[in-house]
Amino acid sequence: MKRRIAAPTEPAAECSELTRSVRWSLAGLSLTMLLSALGTSIANVGLPTLARVFEAPFQDVQWVVLAYLLAITALIVGVGRLGDIVGRRRLLLGGIAVFTLASGLSGLAPTLWLLVAARAAQGLGAAVMMALTMAFVAETVPKARTGSAMGLLGTMSAIGTALGPPLGGALIAGFGWSALFLVNVPLGILTYVLAHRHLPADRKAATRADARFDVFGTLVLASTLVAYALAMTIGRGHFGPLNVVLLLAAALGVGAFAMVETKVASPLIRLTTFRDPALSANLITNGLVSTVMMTTLVVGPFYLTRALGLDAAVIGLVMSVGPVVAAISGVPAGRFVDRFGARPVILAGLTAIATGAVGLSTLPATLGIPGYLAPIVIVTAGYALFQAANNTAVMADVPPDRRGVISGMLNLSRNLGLVTGASVMGAVFSLASAASDISTAPPEAAATAMRVTFAVAAGLILLAIVIAVAGRALTVRSASTDDGLRNRTR
Secondary structure, eight states: OOOOOSSSSOOOOOOOOOOHHHHHHHHHHHHHHHHHHHHTTTTTGGHHHHHHHHTTOHHHHHHHEEEEEHHHHHHHHHHHHHHHHHHHHHHHHHHHHHHHHHHHHHHSSSHHHHHHHHHHHHHHHHHHHHHHHHHHHHHSSSGGGHHHHHHHHHHHHHHHHHHHHHHHHHHHHHHHHHHHTHHHHHHHHHHOOOOOOOSSSOGGGGGTTTOOHHHHHHHHHHHHHHHHHHHHHTTOOOHHHHHHHHHHHHHHHHHHHHHHHHHHHSOOSSSGGGGGGGHHHHHHHHHHHHHHHHHHHHHHHHHHHHTTTTHHHHHHHHHHHHHHHHHHHHHHHHHHHHHHHHHHHHHHHHHHHHHHHHHHSSHHHHHOHHHHHHHHHHHHHHHHHHHHHHHHHHHHOOGGGGHHHHHHHHHHHHHHHHHHHIIHHHHHHHHHHHHHHHHHHHHHHHHHHHHHHHHHHHHHHHHHHHHHHHHHHHHHHHHEEEEEHHHHHH
């Protein structure tokens, strides 16, 4: 799949102010992104309460969170492709309805395992919402404003992530654990109404008869992704025999999926897609960046507690700075993309993240809280730039019949990065501390672990920069070769 290098400017006709209809469409898409992110973050704060209410151990209660994440990770590519075939508007409305209904069932669940099942169904709805929201941008927003729209969606995702813990804590205190999930019901209904009234109708080409859904490929990919996600989450960063077996199963699943996709007439993912160096680079860098961003969320609380000796209230305030910066930076980042083009902004964002990671590795030990906050602001602002630009670059010029699956792949790379960051980088921090239990590690050990972990994180972002530059160079070379061949055949 050949991809045009996005130009920084577009015709003036596309730069006009967004129409009222487009604004309402973006409002519906923004709420869709907000709800799916809120569903991820709001339940975590309720785990201690759920353990007490259902008289269950943490190992059982954590499935309230894992079921949601596993459903998203396993299904997001498949539902994206399904939207390309049956119609994205129709499927998105169905996903919002499933998410809303499952939220109500979660709040009313009489037992823990019924709650887990309802959360899995909620994750199915969220997978549809995540996969198709970005795919709709190309159909609702002029190309010259795509970056701004992607920045807005990134802002809403950051707000949903940041809002989850404080909102969840307030709801539990005021109304009980059920409110964690029931709050999504009125919001889901509002989102459905906006999407139903203002999203554009499905194109007839989306329902053509020759497009078939790859059921077997979807099942193989889903099983592979579940095996990988479980390998990264079971044991909470401590790898054992079961983790190794699951990783081996995931590796075998990748091979099986590649074999299946070469045999079916209408594959879930065309393997030739990965011959596009720009797209492959975008997906890999997205996963690496997400790994580093999750590292800040996983490692930060341990460092602030053990090395700086902060109490829970102050830690909460410090940890809220990152999401707040992401929410503030999203829309301006999108405007930078519209003005300067996606590729330069991607490199600027990656450079900022690398700079912030180096700062996190060196400054907190000498400057304390300011030495922690300044790099976090740089990392998060860089992430906002990267996310808006990378999402725009990936979705630029994707054929209409593949937008859902490409959007699903983009979200999948992000989710896999988050899962990997939580497990692998958490393990790096634990090993670097040389403590049997990081929650009781002495300040010096926590400081050493912080330095090592973010040195590794900076290395990952430098690798991402190399991949981004190489992907662009290969794309330019491929375009030049194609032009030369066309000229010689004239």
